Amino acid sequence: MISQEIVDLMNANSVFAVGTVNGKNEPFYTRSYYMHGNVGESKLFVHIPEIMAARPLQDLKENQHIAVNVADITNFFARQLKGMFLGSRPSTSEEIAEIKRLQNKFEGLLGNFFGPEFASNWSRIIIEPSICITLEVQEVFEQTPKSGTGGKII
Numbered sequence: 001m002i003s004q005e006i007v008d009l010m011n012a013n014s015v016f017a018v019g020t021v022n023g024k025n026e027p028f029y030t031r032s033y034y035m036h037g038n039v040g041e042s043k044l045f046v047h048i049p050e051i052m053a054a055r056p057l058q059d060l061k062e063n064q065h066i067a068v069n070v071a072d073i074t075n076f077f078a079r080q081l082k083g084m085f086l087g088s089r090p091s092t093s094e095e096i097a098e099i100k101r102l103q104n105k106f107e108g109l110l111g112n113f114f115g116p117e118f119a120s121n122w123s124r125i126i127i128e129p130s131i132c133i134t135l136e137v138q139e140v141f142e143q144t145p146k147s148g149t150g151g152k153i154i
Contacts, residue, residue, distance in 0.1 A: 017069040023062035053131040060085040078143035091130035
C-alpha cells in the first residue's frame, strides 16, 4: 500500500530507479523520471523514457517482479517498493508535462550540487515519448542509510 510518506517522498527532491530481472536471473537497472500513486492504494505508475524501456519491458514479460527505489537527493531519505508488473502504456501528455517540469526542477537542483555544466546534461535526456509501467506495490523497505536499512516496513 502507498502511504502518505511515499507520496511525499515522490514529490520531494527525489530520484527514481527501476530494477528488473529477466528469465535468466540477470538484473537490470534504469532510471525513471516520474512516479506517482495515491495514498491508500497499491498501484504505482512509473515512467521511463521509451528509448530506455525496451530491456525492462522485455524483463517484465519474462519475470513480473519489479522494484523501484525513491531517494531524496538532499538528505538520502529513501524507500524501496517491490511489487508485480500489471501492464504498460504510453505516458499521457499530462504525464509528459510533469516529467518535463521535474526535469527542469532537477536541472536547477543538480546545478547547486555539481555545477551548471553537469546539470545541463539532465535536460538533454530524451524523455518524450515515455512509457508508463503500472505495478502493484506489495512490499516497502527502508533504504535510508542508517540502522535498520533494508528492513521491511510493509
